[in-house]
Amino acid sequence: MNEQQTNDSGTLVGRLIVVDDEMHIVHVLALKLRNAGYEVRTAADGEEGFELATQNPPDLIITDLQMPFLSGLEMCAKLRNHPSTSKVPAIMLTARGHALSRTDLDTTNIRLVLSKPFSPRQVLEEVERILGRPSAGALSKEAA
């Protein structure tokens, strides 16, 4: 899982962590993002995600909200307070309709909340937007 991923032109475009206790979400997102050239590490709960992120900080973390051991929100707050990951942006996925409070957003680096079911293509586009990279999705749309 730690092998270097590259895009079509052979360059590594970014390192990501996907955290979700629902395996199908992790697999679907990891596949989509790896195909776009990202290195993707995966975790099944907040504790594991925190451990992976602090061992080797990613460029961005995508996390579910409700998970065992440590929720996505708690993990994001801990990452914000940890020196090596205090700047790592996050995208939160939720399965419940409710929105996050202002405080939740102020005490974390959550840049975007997406409710499930989401389009993997949309997640990729949002990752590229947040990381300030040209979106492969946008390019292919122009070509089409």
Add this chain to the structure above:
Amino acid sequence: MTPERSQSVSAPAHLLLQDRCRLMGIALWRFDADGARLSGPDEAGELGMWLRSPPVERLVAETIRAWRLIDVPALVRLADGFSLIPIVESQRRRRRGFFAAAAFGPELIASGFLAGTCSESGLDAGRVQEALRACAVFPTSVVERIALCLSWSQADLDTIAQDQASIADFSRKLAETYEEITLLQKLGRSMNQVAQPRKFVALACDELQKTLPFEWVAVRFTAERRLARGMSGRLHISGEAPCSHPDLEAQTTRLLAGLSPVEAMVLAPEHRGTLGRGTSQLLVHPVAREGQVVAAIFAGNKRGDDPHVSSTDIKLFEAAAAYLTILLDNSILYDDQQLMFIGTLEALTSSIDAKDPYTCGHSERVAELAAALATAHGLDDESVERIRLAGVIHDVGKIGVPEAVLCKTGRLTEAEFALIKQHPEIGFQILKDIPHFEDLLPGVLYHHERFDGRGYPEKIGGAGIPLMARIIGLVDAFDAMSSNRTYRSAMQRDRVMEELADNAGTQFDPELVESFKKVGLARYDELVEKHQIESESGNGGLRIRRPQPGGPEQRGGIAA
């Protein structure tokens, strides 16, 4: 030695490991992450009794306590020829428990340890030694390698278990997704039901209820008047109702009143009243037109472990609500178009009827009666509506008959009567190229045919006359006989009915005459009264006298 096969890898991982160890002659204990013993060696006979004896169990338990405290537990030699191999059971990176695998070497058999533990437990050392000979075969030098193999095997089994859980998760999710796609596809395909929005509502409720884990799904419309036909205030429910129907009506009305046109509400148990039980939430999704809530979709008593409404549920209800909005828009447009279309036809035919005050409102009455007779005769709703429409336009051809003839006060000549007899064909010619009118044309062209074949224009008879034309012909005659004519006053109802009966089989289809006896005439009488007033006010008391135009075949009042 033939390798013995262990169980298929689809069995639970801990059973597989137990099986493999048994085949190798290795005794196995299983403990949870807190060190509680889950299972022990199941060997039979003296060997099993020794393995499960207090001194051996005590030693194993002590070792486990030590292993729990370290990240990477190592193999421990408990006695000569008695090694305890640690195998960590994990789920992803999380330690779920331990196995302790005991591998025995030949040194154990004659050891003081064996003799001591047997004597402590009151076991016959000789018999235990005998039993051990078959499995105490691992020299110290290979135990380390066996430990490695067992840990690899366990890691593989953990991965397989994890992958199998993933496949199960994927399959479940995929099945759900298929159902959701099918739901959306079904709703999309049913969007052409513009003429029957009720059917669409029923289908949407049923499909949502079957696809999503809710015990009931309901659609409730507001009392808004400008909705598609028959939809105002309507309530449809699929599944198991949470409460009585009046209660459901009252509560949905209350919730509709406070609903935002753009946002779904998820109500906690304390706010959803009797529309659910236990900890279940209630989902209320608005259906809006032009920024106004016109209906809402309700879903309650969610099944399964999680009583919470998920964002997936909300998205599907959102899609259904959007479909419903479009369908309502289309249905309203369709209704408007139908009303305008029928209104235009009525205006056209009334203007023809109005040429002669004695036929004022005739087409409307014929349409109403024809529909009533068609219903009494057992025709379906759609046929009834087409017959009503044919009734409205049946005399449209009179526009091509010179007014001088149509309203002539004196006796009609043969030539003049021939002109009047042209009106069915003129009507046919006028209407024949209008799209979707094909099925109405027989009613226009043949409404003056007689059952005995002596009518016009084609002198066809019996079942050769289309049913629609037979129906219109009968009620046309009924209306003519029941109305005042210049040459006579309206006949009494009894007389009219007698005339119909007398002419059954000659002028009229006898089966239709029978069906006509079942038709209630209250609505018809109301129309007569209404038209009477309109005629008097519209024509300022002008009376155009017209003598009886025809010969004997005109008796029975064919409205020529």
